[in-house]
Amino acid sequence: MKKAKLHNGGNIPKSSTGSRSDPRLSNPGKCVGVSKLPEISCTKPKIPSGNSTTASPSGDNFFLRGVIISIIPERVPKARVDLLRKRIGERGGGIVTFHPQGALDETVTHYVVDDSVDAEEALRVFLMKQPDLEALSETLSNVQCLPCKWISGSLMSRTRLDEGGFFLHRQLLDLITRKMTASRKLDCTPPKSAFALFSLAVLATPFACTPKSEPSSMLSVNAGTGGDGSGIKRKWESIAEHASSGYEDSGGAESSDSDEEDSDVDEEFLARVQPGHMPFAAKFVCSYPSSSGRKNVNGHITDQLEKLQNTYKSTGQDFRAMAYGKAIGTVRNAPRITKIEDIKGLRGIGSGIKSKIIEILETGACEKVAAYCMDNEMNKAIELFCGIHGVSSKTALKWASSNLRTLEELPEKVRLNRVQQIGLKHYHDFLERIPRSEVVEIESTVKEAALRLQDGLELITCGSYRRGKPTCGDVDILVTHPDGKSHRNIFAPLLDSLRSSGFITDDLLVADEGSQKKFLGVCLLPNPGAKHRRLDIIVVPYSEFGCALLYFTGSAHFNRSMRSLAHKANMALSHHSLNKNAVRVGKKKVSDGEPLPGMITEKAIFDYLGLKYLEPADRDH
DNA sequence: CAGTAG
DNA sequence: GGGCCTTACTG
DNA sequence: GCCC
Numbered sequence: 032m033k034k035a036k037l038h039n040g041g042n043i044p045k046s047s048t049g050s051r052s053d054p055r056l057s058n059p060g061k062c063v064g065v066s067k068l069p070e071i072s073c074t075k076p077k078i079p080s081g082n083s084t085t086a087s088p089s090g091d092n093f094f095l096r097g098v099i100i101s102i103i104p105e106r107v108p109k110a111r112v113d114l115l116r117k118r119i120g121e122r123g124g125g126i127v128t129f130h131p132q133g134a135l136d137e138t139v140t141h142y143v144v145d146d147s148v149d150a151e152e153a154l155r156v157f158l159m160k161q162p163d164l165e166a167l168s169e170t171l172s173n174v175q176c177l178p179c180k181w182i183s184g185s186l187m188s189r190t191r192l193d194e195g196g197f198f199l200h201r202q203l204l205d206l207i208t209r210k211m212t213a214s215r216k217l218d219c220t221p222p223k224s225a226f227a228l229f230s231l232a233v234l235a236t237p238f239a240c241t242p243k244s245e246p247s248s249m250l251s252v253n254a255g256t257g258g259d260g261s262g263i264k265r266k267w268e269s270i271a272e273h274a275s276s277g278y279e280d281s282g283g284a285e286s287s288d289s290d291e292e293d294s295d296v297d298e299e300f301l302a303r304v305q306p307g308h309m310p311f312a313a314k315f316v317c318s319y320p321s322s323s324g325r326k327n328v329n330g331h332i333t334d335q336l337e338k339l340q341n342t343y344k345s346t347g348q349d350f351r352a353m354a355y356g357k358a359i360g361t362v363r364n365a366p367r368i369t370k371i372e373d374i375k376g377l378r379g380i381g382s383g384i385k386s387k388i389i390e391i392l393e394t395g396a397c398e399k400v401a402a403y404c405m406d407n408e409m410n411k412a413i414e415l416f417c418g419i420h421g422v423s424s425k426t427a428l429k430w431a432s433s434n435l436r437t438l439e440e441l442p443e444k445v446r447l448n449r450v451q452q453i454g455l456k457h458y459h460d461f462l463e464r465i466p467r468s469e470v471v472e473i474e475s476t477v478k479e480a481a482l483r484l485q486d487g488l489e490l491i492t493c494g495s496y497r498r499g500k501p502t503c504g505d506v507d508i509l510v511t512h513p514d515g516k517s518h519r520n521i522f523a524p525l526l527d528s529l530r531s532s533g534f535i536t537d538d539l540l541v542a543d544e545g546s547q548k549k550f551l552g553v554c555l556l557p558n559p560g561a562k563h564r565r566l567d568i569i570v571v572p573y574s575e576f577g578c579a580l581l582y583f584t585g586s587a588h589f590n591r592s593m594r595s596l597a598h599k600a601n602m603a604l605s606h607h608s609l610n611k612n613a614v615r616v617g618k619k620k621v622s623d624g625e626p627l628p629g630m631i632t633e634k635a636i637f638d639y640l641g642l643k644y645l646e647p648a649d650r651d652h
Numbered sequence: 653c654a655g656t657a658g
Numbered sequence: 659g660g661g662c663c664t665t666a667c668t669g
Numbered sequence: 670g671c672c673c
Contacts, residue, residue, distance in 0.1 A: 314672090343670085350662060354670035357662095381671045423656055448669070450656085494658095507658085540657085540667065549666090551658075567658075583658080587663090590658095594663040605664055606658085618661070 093123030094191045100182065101129045101139045103156055105148070107179060115143075115179075118186050135160050135170055141194075142176045146612070150202035154210075157203075168207045176200045180601070184614035184621055192616055197601065314378065316357075317593040318642055320649030321364060323499065328367040332388055333359050335397045339387075342404045345413045347424035358384045360588060360652045368392070412436045420454030420461055420539070420565070453537045457553060460563040464502035472556055473506045473566065480528045481510060484521050488512050489576075493583035494567075499648040505565035506554075507583045515573045522548040522570045529554070536563060546607065547571045547579065575607050577631045582606035584633075589650040596640060609636055 100119055102112050116126045127136050135157075144153055153176055161167040175194045185192045194200065312318040327333060340355035357379035362368065365377060374380055374388055387397050404410070409431050415438065416427035430445055438458060441447060447455065454461065465473075474492045481488050491497070494507035510525075512518040522543060529535040537553035547569060554566040571579040582590060583606070597604040603613035603624055613624035630636050637644045 348670090351670050353662065354672095357671075379671065383670055421656070425655060450668080505658095542667065545666085549658085551667095569658090582664090585658090587658080591663045598663080603664085607665085618663095 092189070094189060095119055095122040095124030095185070098123075098141055098191070099125040099127060099139050100141045100143055101127045101136060103129050103142060103144045103148075103153075105145065105156060107145045111179075115182060115186075119182065122186065122189075133160065137170075140174055141182075142174060143179055143182050144176065144199070146178045146180050148178070148199075150199060150206045153199065153203050154206055164207055164210055168204065171200075171204060171207070176203050180612055180614060187614075187621065190616060190621075192614065192621070198599070312596065312642065315592045315596045316360065316652040317589055317596060317645070317650070320645055321360075321589075321651040323648040323651045327363045329362045329365065331395070332368060332391050333363050335387070335391055335400050336362070336384065338400050338404045339397075341414070342410070345410075345417045345424055345427060347428065349424075354379065355384070356588060362388070364652070408436060416441075418462055419451060419458060421448065421450035422454065426451075450539050453539060453553065457537075457563045461565060463562055464504065465506065465564055466502055467496065467500075469556065469564070470496045470503055470506050472558075473554060473564065474508060476534055476554075476556070477508050477525075477529065477566075477568065480532070480534075481521065481525055484524050484528070485512065485517050487514065487517065488521065491580065493580065494585060495651075497584045497647045498586065498651050500651070505567060507567045507569070509576075509579055509583050510568065510570045511573050511576045511579075513573055518570050518572060522550075525568070525570075526550055533557070535566070546575060573631060574628075577633055577636055578604070578608055579606050581633045581636055584647050584650065586651055588652045592652065593640070593642075596642070600640065602640070604636070604640075609639060 098119075102115060104112055119126055125138075127139055129142075142153075144156075157167055157171065158164075161170060176199055177194060177197050178199050181192055181194065181197050336355055336359050340352050340359065343349075343355060344352035361377045361379045362374075365373070368374055368388070369392065371389060371392075374385060380388070387399060390397050412431040412435065413424075413427045416422050416430050416435075417424065419438075422430075430441070433444075435441065435444060438455060441455060442452075470492060474490070478490045481490055489511050491509045492506060493509050494505065495503045496506065510518060510521070526535065526541070534554050534556070535550075535552055536555050538550070539553070540549070540551040542549050549570075550566075550568040552566055553563050555561055555563050567583075569579065569583060581593075594604045597609065598613075598615070601611070601613060601624075603610040603620070608626035609630045610624035610626050612622070613620065614622040627639060630639070634644050
């Protein structure tokens, strides 16, 4: 048996290099990963006249060379425009003034609009200059239309940020395509494109920031039941439901009225809508419910794939293992697969896994499994060692390579760190699943001790328990206090209390600094024959409750998906916060962005990302 | 920094 | 050809 | 191994 949890351990980060900047725009200055946010000096610059050049992270002070920018001044404060013009010039870029009327300037390579401008509004502006959609489409396909944060981020990082990371341009082109399609066939309803979904989902986004109005209704969140949320029915809600239902690739199956004029939509409302979320929602598992509860009718297939996944994981091929994980999730979620057509269009299944599935369908087995997941001594030892908490592929391989084969010989022949010693001590207990009934007992024990210390504390058991699984690998208990401060002084006393009663038997990790405090350790119920169980206790400030709850409820795969989605929308999601205006270059973060206030319920986060709320049980991907 | 974890 | 989630601890 |  292996650890069920997905993690990304041992992946050596690839050195992040260049950009995928538009090849049409000649740009000799390469985008280079920026390791640190360079401070932007106000007194700085002036163009160095040939002699000494100040160093920059990119090694190129003129990273905007070849770029001709036109700032569309609508909504951008004049002072800001002037400042940007100056800075752009200092970095080798050209600037042309944007005149609302008159033809489009053909020398322009980049149009920059205010961050709050969405595709609709940008289109309106462009249409004033070029009323012909077809011609406009042609023109815009040769340039970039980007939010202001692209240029400010570029200037800040002294690197030309990858245009591909900003979606406005794609949305704009998509919008134009839609309009063209719509005007061509006036008589029928437009097809439901990915972008149509996007519009709907975005409109459905209340963009809450209505936190204070949220009473402690969320406190009804409780073990097992899950589901917070304001319960306020909005007129968009039904639309949103419509928009993000079912599988991906269901596009075209049904039509919607997405294309109707939204002139009745409040401008200010639109302005709050962040461009850039949902066109890709279908590609993320967090946008639709898992098949929780339903039986996996493709077990014969997932069994084989899981063997490969495990082997890849224990040999350190984590990304490959992860790819199998995604495919397994898709197959498990799908209706019974009996023929090739059944896997057509399923996400995460490419040529490699597809051929294996076909083989399983035809022969009932997969050669690769027999050949690669060999039951030899080495593999068995690696698998055995990977079962130790604190040991993963690297260490397991190292030990197995030096001819170690059993748990017993480990303490004498290798140096175990503290965590591994505890992991070894409870090796067999930790591999046992925990029945829900026992999770409840553990929860009660912790809850009782906590409430003795402080009234009004909220304790919620997350993890697979909250997702409704019949058994759990560990117990994750999240602790907070609605008054925003009474969570502060309970962490250490709570642990002391639980230790002194003999409930907590080991500490794997105690982190008492930072806004969130966490204990990862081991507990034991005072029952005959009780097993040692993995227990995590996390204390968080109320302001971070939503993000923490979301995170510790998982699943791991679901979390990754949601974070990817946020990332694509120029946001950043962590167990602390959902940030907007997060700027990244490749995988590197240039700016954290700003945490959004009010994300104290899970629903607020789903809403802000334009996703339909999913119950914990539906996040079991 | 690599390794492991949530 | 590169990203594939993100933050945090240990040694 | 998948996807862009």
